[in-house]
Amino acid sequence: MLKILLYPVAWIYGLVVYVRNSLYDYKIFHSTEFEIPVISIGNITVGGTGKTPHTEYLVELLKKHVNVATLSRGYKRKTKGFRLVNGSSQAWEVGDEPLQIKRKFPEVTVAVDEKRVRGINELLKDEDQSPDAVLLDDAFQHRKVSPGINILLIDYNRPIDKDHLLPVGRLRERKYQRRRANIIIYTKCPDEIAPITRRIIMKDVNLRPYQSLYFTTMVYGAPKPVFPDVAPELEEEAMERKSVILLAGIANPAPLQEYVASKYAVVGELLFPDHHHFKSADLKKIEALFGANESESPLLVTTEKDAMRLRDEATIPDHIREKMYYIPLKIKFLDHEGKSFDKTIVGYVKDNRSNRELHKRTYQRRS
Numbered sequence: 001m002l003k004i005l006l007y008p009v010a011w012i013y014g015l016v017v018y019v020r021n022s023l024y025d026y027k028i029f030h031s032t033e034f035e036i037p038v039i040s041i042g043n044i045t046v047g048g049t050g051k052t053p054h055t056e057y058l059v060e061l062l063k064k065h066v067n068v069a070t071l072s073r074g075y076k077r078k079t080k081g082f083r084l085v086n087g088s089s090q091a092w093e094v095g096d097e098p099l100q101i102k103r104k105f106p107e108v109t110v111a112v113d114e115k116r117v118r119g120i121n122e123l124l125k126d127e128d129q130s131p132d133a134v135l136l137d138d139a140f141q142h143r144k145v146s147p148g149i150n151i152l153l154i155d156y157n158r159p160i161d162k163d164h165l166l167p168v169g170r171l172r173e174r175k176y177q178r179r180r181a182n183i184i185i186y187t188k189c190p191d192e193i194a195p196i197t198r199r200i201i202m203k204d205v206n207l208r209p210y211q212s213l214y215f216t217t218m219v220y221g222a223p224k225p226v227f228p229d230v231a232p233e234l235e236e237e238a239m240e241r242k243s244v245i246l247l248a249g250i251a252n253p254a255p256l257q258e259y260v261a262s263k264y265a266v267v268g269e270l271l272f273p274d275h276h277h278f279k280s281a282d283l284k285k286i287e288a289l290f291g292a293n294e295s296e297s298p299l300l301v302t303t304e305k306d307a308m309r310l311r312d313e314a315t316i317p318d319h320i321r322e323k324m325y326y327i328p329l330k331i332k333f334l335d336h337e338g339k340s341f342d343k344t345i346v347g348y349v350k351d352n353r354s355n356r357e358l359h360k361r362t363y364q365r366r367s
Contacts, residue, residue: 003168010165017165017173024143031146032117036124037133037352039345040147042140044160044177045170047251047274049153050187050218052097052305053331055137059105061342062133066349067109069131071119072098072138074112076275082122085110096275096308097137103308116145133349140180141172149348152181155252156189156215161204178205183344185214188255189334212344214337220259221328223299226307227321234325243267243296245289249276249306256327260301267293275305278313290320300324 023029039058043049055070062068074083074095085094085102094112102110109131113119116136124130136145140152154160160178163169178184184205193215207213223239225231244264248256249272260266268289272282286300300323302310307326310316316324333341 006168010168013167014165014174021143021173021177029143031143033146034120034124034134036131037149037349038120038136038145038147039133039149039151039348040136040139040142040145041151041153042136042138042142043153044140044172044175045155045158045163046166046172048158049155050216050331051138051153052100053218053329054151054153054185054187054216055097055135056101056104057331058135058345059101059108061345062135062349063105063108065346066132066353067130068133068135069109069111069123070098070101070135070137071111071113071116071123072136073114073116074098075138076277077112080114082111082113082119085112090312091309092277092312096305099308100304116142120145132353148352149182149345150180151183151185152178153185153187154178156186157255158252159204179208182210183212183214183341185216187216187218187331189215189217191217191334193334212340214341215334216331217334218255219330219332221330223301223325223327226302226310226324226326230318230321231324239264239299241265243293243298244301245270245286245293245298247286247300247302247306248272249278249309250274250303256303260327264301265296267296267298275309277309280315283313283316287317287320290323298323302326304328 024031041051041055041058043051059068059070072095077095078092083094085098087103087106089099089102091099098110098112109123111119111123113122116139120134123134136142136147139145140150160171160175163171165171165174186201202213205213222236223234225233242264244260244266245268246257246260246266247270251274253271270285270289290298300320302324304326310324
């Protein structure tokens with residue numbers, strides 16, 4: 001009944017999105033192109049497709065070849081405007097995901113700005129320090145910038161063909177807008193996909209000549225301390241069937257829940273909305289759950305993104321800090337497809353970086 005009542009709202013929302021996209025398609029609204037390589041990573045659905053680990057994969061790949069920067073809006077930060085992220089930044093200032101990337105790759109420039117055109121221009125101001133390539137995080141709907149490569153992520157477990165527009169479903173825009181993507185990646189796949197399943201997906205996607213399709217899976221690492229100054233590193237063997245309390249504030253915790261249940265003895269769970277900023281009442285719930293399971297001597301296991309926000313909380317007691325660990329997350333391409341993906345990305349960046357250097361030398365000679 002609720003869905004039926006929401007369909008008119010979804011129709012109006014869909015009309016607004018259609019008109020906006022059409023205005024960009026017909027060049028009535030202007031998209032800015034930059035002289036440096038710009039790669040956008042985004043999705044059509046609301047949250048939970050693995051944007052951050054895919055962005056980190058691209059950072060890891062490109063930093064070996066060029067000076068790469070990442071730019072996002074800094075979702076749920078409490079500040080405005082352009083900001084450079086540094087290791088001592090806090091999640092409330094810059095957002096948890098940019099902070100996670102900066103702490104993982106301290107040598108890489110990480111910035112936030114709700115206005116992406118302004119953000120890129122700020123990054124390019126200093127010609128000596130400006131990046132050779134920019135990764136735009138969560139920017140598939142951000143059409144004010146025209147990226148050279150548009151990467152669309154789709155959750156393998158939540159096909160968009162069976163979904164609906166907001167607020168009835170989880171779609172930000174209609175599925176045919178995937179035509180704007182140069183690369184489509186099905187994320188969170190099982191370790192193996194049957195050939196017939198691949199063929200069905202390829203038929204559903206209906207790839208255009210300029211598009212490529214890839215499949216990735218999530219790889220969980222050994223838990224690491226949220227507060228390394230008070231909590232020790234743990235050997236993976238010591239974690240075997242260890243009692244844990246799961247704490248997560250992410251869009252889709254189901255895969256994490258399944259993984260944690262397969263590795264550890266889960267004695268409690270606390271789940272919050274995506275990018276949740278923990279309040280004193282939340283910390284009291286954590287303390288109470290620890291107290292209720294004190295005999296089990298559990299560890300608190302969370303995500304890397306949640307760890308960024310938990311580190312902001314100065315009121316967490318030491319006896320709980322000592323028990324807090326996060327599970328790192330990486331992506332892996334299936335069937336050795338990563339080599340083809342890497343070649344496409346690196347080739348695009350190197351070719352367009354060369355064009356930029358040629359443009360700069362020509363300009364300097366004319367000057």
